[in-house]
Amino acid sequence: MGSWTRPSCKCCTSRPVQPLVALELSEDINMETKRWLMFRIQAEKTAGGAELMVHPGEDDDGNMLLVSASRHVLLRTAEVLGLYKLYKDGSMISFSYRDRRNFENSAERQFIVLRTLENIKAVDEKYIPGYPTKSLYPGEAIFNRLQKTKLLHAFYPLHHEEMLNELESHWYSHRKLTLQPIDSICRYYGGSIAMYFSFLEFFTCSLAPMAIFGTMVFALSMGTVDKCILFSVFNIIWSTVIMELWKRHSFVLAYTWGTLQMNSQFEEPRMGYKGPMGTNPITHRRQPYYPTWKRKVKIWLVSVPVLCLFLAFSLYGMFIFLRLEAWVKALYSENEDCWGCMLYIPGILHTLCITALNVCYKEIAEVLTEWENHRLESSFQNHLTVKVLVFRFVNCFSALFYISFYLQDLELLRKKLASLLILTQIINQFIETLLPYFYKTLIGKETGLKNCAVENAPEIDKIKPQGQKTTFPGMFDEYMELFVQFGYVSLFSCIYPLSAILIILNNITEIRTDALKLCHLFRKPFISPAANIGVWQTAFETIGFLSVITNCLLISISPQVKEYCAENNVTSNSVLIWAIGVEHALLAIKIILAFVIPDIPQWVKLKIDRVEYQSLQALKHKLFEEGKGFGGEVEEKEGWQGGITWPDSADSSLHASNRQLNLL
DSSP states (O other), X not given: OOOOOOOSSGGGTXXXXXXXXXXXXXXXXXXXXXXXXXXXXXXXXXGTOOOOEEEOTTSTTSSEEEEEOOHHHHHHHHHHHTOEEEBTTSOEEEOOSTTGGGBOOOOOHHHHHHHHHHTOBOSSOSEETTEEEEEOOTTOBHHHHHHHTTSEEEEEEOOOHHHHHHHHHHHTSSSSOOOOOHHHHHHHHOHHHHHHHHHHXXXXXXXXXXXXHHHHHHHSOSOHHHHHHHHHHHHHXXXXXXXXHHHHHHHHHHHHHTOSSOOOOOOOOOTXXXXXXXXXXXXXXXEEOOOHHHHHXXXXXXXXXXXXXXXXXXXHHHHHXXXXXXXXXXXXXXXXXXXXXXXXXXXXXXXXXXXXXXXXXXXXXXHHHHHTTOSSHHHHHXXXXXXXXXXXXXXXXXXXXXXXXXXXXXXXXHHHHHHHHHHHHHHHHIIXXXXXXXXXXXXXXXXXXXXXXXXXXXXXXXXXXXXXXXXXXXXXXXXXXXXXXXXXXXXXXTTOTTHHHHHHHHHHHHHHHXXXXXXXXXXXXXXXXXXXXXXXXXXXXXXXXXXXXXXHHHHHTSHHHHHHHHHTTOOXXXXXXXXXXXXXXXXXXXXXXXXXXXXXXXXXXXXXXXXXXXXXXXXXXXXHHXXXXXXXXXXXXXXXXXSOOOOHXXXXXXXXXXXXXXXX
């Protein structure tokens, strides 16, 4: 069995090596390819390498590689990537290798290794060694090419058992209902996953006032119209305040995690991006190129029609549900001896149809978005999210809108909303709770026996089971579930005030099941920094604005309002004008609340402004010293070659500006 390659820094040679990332090559990989890949991983950057440490796996002829990095390589790369870390004075500033003693230790080791491996480019290779038919072009990312050609089967970070066990003990293993260890989740799984769990916790806690107020309104001895008006006004204020408070909270989290001010890098083309080779006009690198007009043609002539086709299926299913509902009601009225539960059969069948269409269209949307050939991963995710959001909104809410504003049957709306909430949550809990439970109890027993047998086995035997797990699918479905919940509770909760209670009960379980799946069912995902929840913030805010319109219209069409209008000779046009006036007034209140509540807390803004001011002062000082240096009046400090130095405090505070200046 081979050993780890020696680190480039001699002072790191004596340190114990912990494998950070595992590479699984194809079973029939050519050994020449494996040796070439090992050389490029451990070679110096001047020779086109990554200066990482690599291990040949179980044996030199196997198909696995383990990758690690020395401490100094990690620190230098953290500086190049512009990671923000906590400085000794409490500020979050760009990490500086020269001033590393004054920074908190870096926890993004696997993220740094990932970015380093992704930046290994072909130098003078015309093809992948061992495979003359698999060509390479100068500047092509080697790991992307290996994945495209199926020579690299899997590529994943490895768990740290002690950290994982400690995280589990504070996250979901205990029975107490305590807040989640969000900062620990961020350190272990990254900002994007920690941001989701923080939003899930925030949204669930924010439903408590809605649930309490809804129960109180439901129990009050007042008219139905007064209850609806009171609850609708509270609903609108609630949906505005919680989203504004979440923005403030997400800014605090992003600042604390060092992702709020991270300098954006030029994104590399995503792995699935295809096209003839061209030169990037910004980076001057050889990259694939695909004309934008071709992508737009695919979107408008194929993706949009397919979306419209599935929307038609959804609407057709809704009309079938309404006809079945009417037929069941008529049958029950003629045969009162029938079971009353048959009245819920149409709603149950329609809910199952909605769930099936959601799953089916998401799969097709992923295929279509991949076929559109988006260059950047961010663009791919945005187009996929918009496609699925539009369909999911129509599929989940069209029947409720039709019942509300066309049939104006509020009793049917209440029953339909209850069936959607209850049945959907039962299906989700079955998938997300029972399946992980069976996995952990049944399959986990076999794993426990194997762990006893390999207690003293080579490290590779403990790593292989991690690669056999399913690839982590991301948080898309979880955000979508919260989006639908938010729609139910904000758009129609004045008709069914108990919806907030049902969602709270569901989400308390959701937190633990999502954590269990993440820790045991899937491979550990690579850390992905996040400053907010991205496009989902806009989606939730859009639902908040729509809630103003729906709540006002629901009040105007209620039977009590119609009865009042008939008794007082109030025309329907007057009611519509009144509803529009109230809707505009509530929208104004919503906009004023959003304006009054600042997005960034004042203390965070002050810290950012202070760092930017220090950055400007340090940059001025650097330019002044360089000007003197050109005249021969400034000497370079010993140990720093090729540049002028200045005080460490200024250097550490404003490394971001200096790095941008060096790029120029």
